[in-house]
Amino acid sequence: MKSIVIYVFIIFGISFSYGQNCCDGLIGPNDNKYDENGLETGRWVICDTEICKITQIDTFANGKKNGVTVCYNENGVLTHTYPYKDGELEGMSYSKNHLAEGFYDSIPYRNGKQEGIRRAYYPDGTLCAESSWVDGRRSGGSYVYYKSGRLARKGSYLNGVQKGTAYVYRDDENNSVMFKFTYVDGFCVKAVEYRSNGEVEKTPREIHLLCYDDYLYIDCNVKGKGEVIKTSGK
Numbered sequence: 218m219k220s221i222v223i224y225v226f227i228i229f230g231i232s233f234s235y236g237q238n239c240c241d242g243l244i245g246p247n248d249n250k251y252d253e254n255g256l257e258t259g260r261w262v263i264c265d266t267e268i269c270k271i272t273q274i275d276t277f278a279n280g281k282k283n284g285v286t287v288c289y290n291e292n293g294v295l296t297h298t299y300p301y302k303d304g305e306l307e308g309m310s311y312s313k314n315h316l317a318e319g320f321y322d323s324i325p326y327r328n329g330k331q332e333g334i335r336r337a338y339y340p341d342g343t344l345c346a347e348s349s350w351v352d353g354r355r356s357g358g359s360y361v362y363y364k365s366g367r368l369a370r371k372g373s374y375l376n377g378v379q380k381g382t383a384y385v386y387r388d389d390e391n392n393s394v395m396f397k398f399t400y401v402d403g404f405c406v407k408a409v410e411y412r413s414n415g416e417v418e419k420t421p422r423e424i425h426l427l428c429y430d431d432y433l434y435i436d437c438n439v440k441g442k443g444e445v446i447k448t449s450g451k
Contacts, residue, residue, distance in 0.1 A: 243271065248343040256280030265291070272293035276301075325350070339364055348374070363388040387413065 257277035276284030281304030306326035320375030330353030349357030354377035367400035372383030376397035385396040410418035
């Protein structure tokens with residue numbers, strides 16, 4: 218796990234200089250070229266002329282992206298790296314999250330679709346969330362973690378739809394269960410709240426939980442012993 222985080226920081230550190238050094242003449246004589254068949258070849262540089270900053274660098278072969286595409290924001294900060302093979306995403310991409318400064322994802326691709334374990338990290342490199350993807354859809358276990366490293370939430374998906382039982386945990390010494398949700402076809406049909414001592418909370422209440430990105434989103438209006446009268450969720 219640590220090696221992955223360190224690798225991300227190395228990529229972000231090395232590539233940062235491209236955005237910072239953007240100026241007239243940065244697009245060199247060997248950039249943005251076509252081959253004898255009129256297809257893009259070699260390094261292609263996209264520059265925002267209003268701010269004189271590089272926004273994207275691609276590598277082409279036979280008119281298709283081959284290699285790592287890097288993207289920068291208006292401040293010259295690297296925001297995305299995308300690996301390509303014959304025009305399709307292939308390998309591990311890294312993206313800074315738009316919701317919070319410092320958050321970033323590692324997203325695996327195969328044949329242009331997400332395939333494998335997608336992970337998200339807190340700004341300090343601590344694992345925030347991970348989920349399993351198959352053929353571009355979330356399938357398998359999905360987990361969210363507190364900054365302390367304790368489990369915050371776990372659930373499961375099949376072909377992009379949440380199913381079965383999901384749990385939300387407290388960030389306490391015992392990592393006790395706070396909620397248990399039952400899903401059918403992606404919708405929460407039952408919700409049970411637990412006190413820290415393990416007893417079921419029977420007081421009617423509304424439950425609103427929101428966590429980083431789409432790894433955890435639950436909005437339930439619950440009454441009685443877990444009967445859901447209003448629900449939405451992923």
